[in-house]
Amino acid sequence: MEPGSDLAPIEVFPVPGIPEVSKGADLGGLILAGLRRGRLGLEEGDVVVVKQKAVSKSEGRVVRLSEVVPGRRAKRLAKEEGKDARVVELILEESVRVVRSGHGVIITETKHGFVCANSGVDQSNVGEGLAALLPVDPDASARRIRAALEKSTGKTLAVIVTDTFGRPWRRGQTDVAIGCSGISPLVRYKGKKDRFGYELRVTEPAVVDEIAGAAELAVGKLDGVPVAVVRGAKYAPGESGIGSIIMSRKRDLFR
Amino acid sequence: MEPGSDLAPIEVFPVPGIPEVSKGADLGGLILAGLRRGRLGLEEGDVVVVKQKAVSKSEGRVVRLSEVVPGRRAKRLAKEEGKDARVVELILEESVRVVRSGHGVIITETKHGFVCANSGVDQSNVGEGLAALLPVDPDASARRIRAALEKSTGKTLAVIVTDTFGRPWRRGQTDVAIGCSGISPLVRYKGKKDRFGYELRVTEPAVVDEIAGAAELAVGKLDGVPVAVVRGAKYAPGESGIGSIIMSRKRDLFR
Numbered sequence: 001m002e003p004g005s006d007l008a009p010i011e012v013f014p015v016p017g018i019p020e021v022s023k024g025a026d027l028g029g030l031i032l033a034g035l036r037r038g039r040l041g042l043e044e045g046d047v048v049v050v051k052q053k054a055v056s057k058s059e060g061r062v063v064r065l066s067e068v069v070p071g072r073r074a075k076r077l078a079k080e081e082g083k084d085a086r087v088v089e090l091i092l093e094e095s096v097r098v099v100r101s102g103h104g105v106i107i108t109e110t111k112h113g114f115v116c117a118n119s120g121v122d123q124s125n126v127g128e129g130l131a132a133l134l135p136v137d138p139d140a141s142a143r144r145i146r147a148a149l150e151k152s153t154g155k156t157l158a159v160i161v162t163d164t165f166g167r168p169w170r171r172g173q174t175d176v177a178i179g180c181s182g183i184s185p186l187v188r189y190k191g192k193k194d195r196f197g198y199e200l201r202v203t204e205p206a207v208v209d210e211i212a213g214a215a216e217l218a219v220g221k222l223d224g225v226p227v228a229v230v231r232g233a234k235y236a237p238g239e240s241g242i243g244s245i246i247m248s249r250k251r252d253l254f255r
Numbered sequence: 256m257e258p259g260s261d262l263a264p265i266e267v268f269p270v271p272g273i274p275e276v277s278k279g280a281d282l283g284g285l286i287l288a289g290l291r292r293g294r295l296g297l298e299e300g301d302v303v304v305v306k307q308k309a310v311s312k313s314e315g316r317v318v319r320l321s322e323v324v325p326g327r328r329a330k331r332l333a334k335e336e337g338k339d340a341r342v343v344e345l346i347l348e349e350s351v352r353v354v355r356s357g358h359g360v361i362i363t364e365t366k367h368g369f370v371c372a373n374s375g376v377d378q379s380n381v382g383e384g385l386a387a388l389l390p391v392d393p394d395a396s397a398r399r400i401r402a403a404l405e406k407s408t409g410k411t412l413a414v415i416v417t418d419t420f421g422r423p424w425r426r427g428q429t430d431v432a433i434g435c436s437g438i439s440p441l442v443r444y445k446g447k448k449d450r451f452g453y454e455l456r457v458t459e460p461a462v463v464d465e466i467a468g469a470a471e472l473a474v475g476k477l478d479g480v481p482v483a484v485v486r487g488a489k490y491a492p493g494e495s496g497i498g499s500i501i502m503s504r505k506r507d508l509f510r
Contacts, residue, residue, distance in 0.1 A: 126453075172461030
């Protein structure tokens with residue numbers, strides 16, 4: 001199949017050889033070096049998918065738990081859910097409200113508007129006694145990485161920052177987009193008609209989340225590979241950012 | 256990168272040339288013919304992803320709305336949500352309960368245990384005056400297709416049947432697995448440790464859903480291409496079926 005045709009395949013490449021990311025690291029530069037090491041090039045329209053943990057580390061969003069003083073509310077909730085009160089303090093600081101808690105899980109709405117476990121605060125893959133927080137503005141993170149990659153390659157690209165979220169009713173997690181640049185989060189079929197003339201009223205594939213999940217398939221969890229390139233996905237360029245995928249309170253039946 | 260290594264790419268191919276599926280159609284045979292037409296072969300470990308609509312049509316799970324007599328409850332709910340009472344009757348018949356309704360959407364729990372809009376009842380891409388229902392046993396559908404493909408190719412394969420689901424808190428939809436064969440829905444990292452020795456306690460990527468989303472990226476919505484092949488994804492073979500991804504009522508904070 002010729003590339004660019006509707007029947008062109010999608011390809012997802014892990015980007016190898018990216019070292020442990022430290023505060024202030026030039027993530028764009030590290031990704032370019034990883035691509036060179038893997039003898040991979042970027043092509044027009046490629047989507048570069050970067051795991052939140054690498055972004056958070058480069059932006060210094062890592063907290064030493066010994067420096068966190070839990071408040072009364074954190075202590076109470078920590079006791080209820082069998083968690084470290086300092087971690088719960090961070091979860092509460094990163095949230096605007098607790099949506100549900102139980103079974104050792106605290107589901108919050110973050111300042112960005114994401115509803116997820118533990119406000120995205122995560123102790124895995126950061127080192128003992130440390131916890132990573134989500135980037136303050138993941139769209140801005142994506143924009144910075146995209147600018148660096150586009151400047152160096154001369155290609156028009158998209159960047160998605162992802163995190164691993166659970167979901168109600170289904171076990172397990174999938175990677176989803178928490179920030180993006182150069183790509184509209186949703187594909188809009190609204191108003192288009194199917195082959196039988198039936199208007200596709202509500203179908204808006206969340207292409208950033210499907211790309212995030214596809215990238216996770218390629219990089220796995222334990223490999224220390226925080227970046228993948230997704231090639232051949234159909235998407236609309238755009239700069240509306242991840243906010244445009246967050247459901248308004250008014251329309252949300254589960255808030 | 257050599258195939259099979261952790262850094263091998265994922266590839267997603269749409270399978271072209273599958274005609275409109277009718278009741279009793281041999282889906283396995285149609286997929287094999289489509290693969291031949293696209294000059295595509297199946298390889299060991301490939302995951303064949305089939306959209307629910309094609310499966311439902313082949314299994315005769317299409318209902319003529321003129322033959323549906325809505326009951327009192329369906330009529331009332333149809334009025335509240337501005338929907339066709341005959342469609343609402345089907346939604347209720349396919350469900351064990353209504354989870355939420357509002358804004359013209361009826362979220363139900365289906366007999367399979369899925370929580371989704373309209374019990375999966377769908378009027379798009381089926382023809383005027385018709386509605387498609389989910390397969391009665393989508394794991395069995397996946398098993399049948401897998402058996403046909405394995406018999407013909409001599410390869411060990413996996414098959415996932417997918418549908419397009421919305422989700423709370425985020426706009427847009429992603430394709431997710433509603434049935435599977437030859438693949439365990441979740442990858443279990445439980446008990447494994449990260450590079451820093453931190454135990455990855457809760458990470459179980461829902462690989463069937465990430466594969467479903469990746470397939471959707473390749474086939475889109477309007478192309479009349481209901482099948483894709485996902486190659487290179489790491490998964491555990493297994494026959495636990497989709498039931499093993501449904502969260503138990505006991506653990507579910509949103510039921």
